[in-house]
């Protein structure tokens with residue numbers, strides 16, 4: 001085994017690592033044995049030399065080291081295959097309801113910097129750190145061996161890679177990738193265009209929430225799906241018997257795919273509107289339109305706690321606007337996909353919005369990301385998607 005350089009961390013950090021947290025920030029490092037290359041594998045030790053784990057380091061990144069193994073072992077085919085198999089085991093139930101799921105969710109599957117989605121036999125891969133970049137050939141061969149995909153497509157996220165000093169390229173890494181892939185989720189069919197779509201292809205994290213939210217749909221319902229992307233919530237609502245569904249998104253590419261999804265599921269009464277959601281709400285109010293179910297699923301408004309205040313204002317504005325469009329007895333689902341926004345923040349924004357509009361609200365449920373995006377108790381920021389399901393009193 002190649003000798004790995006030693007990195008000494010502060011005692012408080014050592015405790016954190018021992019309890020399972022995988023990140024070491026720059027100011028937590030006491031000493032590095034020799035100069036290291038971005039992404040190099042290192043051995044992490046506490047002061048006094050106690051071994052803490054094997055990880056990778058990138059002096060360019062604020063999150064300077066990430067733990068791969070708490071065991072003193074090589075990071076090889078056996079290690080990676082073991083992690084992929086463990087991740088597959090955790091997702092054994094999902095193929096009963098869907099042909100698409102997240103297979104590897106980075107730190108939450110003990111592979112920091114790596115995200116892999118499975119779409120009906122094809123894989124979309126994000127390699128977001130210099131450490132994972134150095135393991136790229138090994139990762140690819142282990143994925144091919146363990147999952148046997150027809151094709152693998154890389155959709156690494158520029159915003160993460162830039163922080164690591166890496167450039168970004170989207171490309172086919174293995175086999176063949178068609179222009180469109182057909183997936184099924186709880187009986188609904190969706191087209192995923194890996195080469196055009198946002199993120200890794202489809203918002204898989206909302207799968208369970210889509211079921212929970214549309215369980216309230218009754219025949220004759222009018223549904224508004226704000227920030228709809230390709231129609232995840234709205235298509236399900238229409239299949240459940242909604243009279244009308246309006247999908248609103250600012251992205252023309254997302255709505256083009258939404259229209260394909262409407263045709264694919266042979267739906268009537270589903271329309272798309274390309275608009276800024278804030279403007280759409282104002283215009284719908286001016287036209288006197290009302291709905292029985294509204295979904296608000298915006299992109300991350302706050303990347304950090306510093307921007308949380310403006311995110312809270314945006315949520316209050318969105319929820320107030322939607323409460324004015326909601327019929328008495330109607331249901332509103334509001335989501336935040338930002339780690340920096342807590343469930344309490346969504347509750348507070350809803351409380352203020354209820355004051356703004358003079359509505360009384362019941363909380364029906366608290367919602368989280370689906371199980372293929374594991375929430376690890378010892379990694380608090382693995383919980384990012386939160387949702388509040390509320391009913392407006394008659």
Ligand SMILES: C[S@@+](CC[C@H](N)C(=O)[O-])C[C@H]1O[C@@H](n2cnc3c(N)ncnc32)[C@H](O)[C@@H]1O
Nearest residue numbers: 203227228229232249250251276277297298299
């Ligand atoms: C988290 S995704 C929604 C996922 C979707 N609910 C689903 O289940 O597939 C957020 C969406 O908001 C859209 N978006 C971003 N800013 C917007 C805005 N100001 N108005 C409307 N849509 C916006 C993006 O194009 C993206 O499709």
